[in-house]
Amino acid sequence: MSTNVQNDRLQLVCKVKNFELEVYIRDSLGDQQIRCLIPYPKPSCFAYNGDVTQNLSSNITVWTLAEDLRRDHRVNGEWSCSHGTNNERATVNVNIQGPKEADEVSINVRISGPRTVKNHQAFMLICSSTEVPENQDANFYVKNEVSNQVTEIERKCKTHLNNSMCSDIKSNELVYHAPKSSGILTFSCAMTIPLFGELSDCMFVQVIDLTGPTLSLDSNSPILGNTVLTIVCTARSAENEVLLSWTCVNGTREDDILVNSSTTTFISKLTYQVKITDNGRICTCNAQIGSFSSTDTLTLDVTTDCSKNGATGAIYFAAPEDKNRVNFYDDISHYDEIEN
Numbered sequence: 313m314s315t316n317v318q319n320d321r322l323q324l325v326c327k328v329k330n331f332e333l334e335v336y337i338r339d340s341l342g343d344q345q346i347r348c349l350i351p352y353p354k355p356s357c358f359a360y361n362g363d364v365t366q367n368l369s370s371n372i373t374v375w376t377l378a379e380d381l382r383r384d385h386r387v388n389g390e391w392s393c394s395h396g397t398n399n400e401r402a403t404v405n406v407n408i409q410g411p412k413e414a415d416e417v418s419i420n421v422r423i424s425g426p427r428t429v430k431n432h433q434a435f436m437l438i439c440s441s442t443e444v445p446e447n448q449d450a451n452f453y454v455k456n457e458v459s460n461q462v463t464e465i466e467r468k469c470k471t472h473l474n475n476s477m478c479s480d481i482k483s484n485e486l487v488y489h490a491p492k493s494s495g496i497l498t499f500s501c502a503m504t505i506p507l508f509g510e511l512s513d514c515m516f517v518q519v520i521d522l523t524g525p526t527l528s529l530d531s532n533s534p535i536l537g538n539t540v541l542t543i544v545c546t547a548r549s550a551e552n553e554v555l556l557s558w559t560c561v562n563g564t565r566e567d568d569i570l571v572n573s574s575t576t577t578f579i580s581k582l583t584y585q586v587k588i589t590d591n592g593r594i595c596t597c598n599a600q601i602g603s604f605s606s607t608d609t610l611t612l613d614v615t616t617d618c619s620k621n622g623a624t625g626a627i628y629f630a631a632p633e634d635k636n637r638v639n640f641y642d643d644i645s646h647y648d649e650i651e652n
Contacts, residue, residue, distance in 0.1 A: 313393045313402035314513035316420050321362075326373045326393035326402065329516075331366070333396030335373050340389025340406070346375050388509075405502060407509035419443050421511040423501045428604045430522045433490045439501030440483040441511070446504040450484035455498040494521040494551060518604075523548040523575075525556065525599040525608045534615040537588040545580045545597035545608070552601045556580040560595035590614050 316323040324337060335348040335357075346364045348357035355366035362377040377387070392403045425437035439450040490497070500514035524547035531541055543563075547554045556567070556578055563584030570577040580597065591614035598607045 313391070313404040314421070315404055315406055315511050316418065322377045322387065322406070324375045324377070324391055324393070324404065324406075326375075328371050328373075328395045328400070331368065331371055333400075335366075336394045337373070337375055338392045338394070340387070340391060346373075348373055402498070402514055404500070404512050404514065405510055407504075419505055419508060419511065421501065421503050421505075421513050423499060423513045423515050425499070425515065426517065427515075428518045428520060429490045430606055431490050431492050431494060431519055432523070434487055435490065435517075437486045437488060437499055437501070437515075438483055439486070439503065439513070441503050441505065442482070443505050444482055446506060448482075448484075449503070451502045452484075452486045453500045453502070454488065455500075490517075490519045494519045520601055520604050521549050521551040522554065522599060522601055522604075522606060525597045525606060527595065527597050527608045527610045529610070533613040535586055535613060537586060537614055537616055539586055541584055541586050543582045543584070543595055543610075545582075545599075547578045547599040548575050549578070549601065550575040554578040555600045557598045557600070558582060558596070559598070561586075561590065561593065586612065586614050588614055588616055 313327075314325045316325060326335060326337060328335065331351050334350060335346075336344055337346045338344050345361065346357060346359045348355065348364065348366055351366050351368055355368065357364040357366060357373070359375060362375055364373065364375045366373050373393070388407050390403050390405050392401055394401045419442055421439065421441045423437060423439050426435050429435045437452070439452065441450075484501070486501075488499075495518075497517045497519060498514060499517060500512055502510050502512035504510045524545075526546050528544045528546070529535075529541065530544070531539060535541060543560065545556055545558070547556060554576075558565070558580070560582060561584045563582040566581045566583070568579045568581075570579065578599075582595075590612050593612045593614075594609055595612065596607050596609045598605050
């Protein structure tokens with residue numbers, strides 16, 4: 313859920329994953345302000361004040377409040393959007409302090425980043441605004457719906473324990489490490505815009521139960537040409553089936569699945585007789601769960617077998633008449649007889 317100010321009118325924007333249930337927006341006092349029925353065959357919404365629209369392609373509901381409501385005491389505070397009557401709910405804080413001189417200017421705060429990550433993965437979120445916020449500052453809020461804990465991360469344009477940093481005077485960045493458990497994380501960021509107060513935006517990030525993929529070789533580098541090499545790709549998940557695929561060489565593939573009490577290990581092996589022309593070849597293994605995928609790569613380091621190059625070898629011997637003299641020959645054919 314997020315807020316916009318468009319032509320001196322406050323907008324509340326609510327995005328859901330799929331329009332499967334009714335959508336409700338309630339004000340800071342908990343009173344229902346709009347109700348949208350399941351939008352099939354077409355959207356059907358009821359608003360007590362203002363205008364409401366639904367976009368079926370983006371799954372977004374937008375309520376534009378009437379102008380006089382911006383000065384009503386019920387505008388400021390925490391608004392909520394619910395999808396159905398269960399626990400699918402998002403909130404946003406509204407704090408409107410006054411109008412801006414240029415009514416035609418749209419003031420927005422946006423949070424952006426990946427929609428799906430692996431457990432334990434570090435990923436970046438960016439909070440940006442069309443206007444410079446007070447103190448060039450943003451607050452990040454993280455709600456982990458798995459553990460139901462809320463963490464506030466204040467941004468002060470300096471290094472933070474979670475690797476936060478400022479990218480420019482209108483943007484702030486947060487590097488966050490996903491938890492080990494899967495689920496849905498709710499992130500929001502808020503900025504205080506001079507003359508308007510606090511505006512915010514939120515997004516959902518799905519944490520996928522996936523470790524890997526990881527590539528390994530059964531031979532140390534460098535690899536000698538004509539070596540029969542096995543490349544192994546390994547991925548683990550306790551909750552999902554992992555599909556492994558290759559972009560590498562046309563070798564013999566063998567897949568296996570190992571199951572224990574805590575996790576399932578998915579293994580794919582490629583066996584291949586490498587050639588010297590494979591030197592520098594990049595091999596990639598892709599692990600896919602639904603529409604989410606993650607990859608690992610390695611580069612083959614192949615060298616020539618020194619026993620099969622042009623030189624047969626080198627022979628060293630000392631002549632009897634001069635113990636300090638050593639003759640060097642590149643090929644045994646250059647010498648016919650060795651005397652004792």
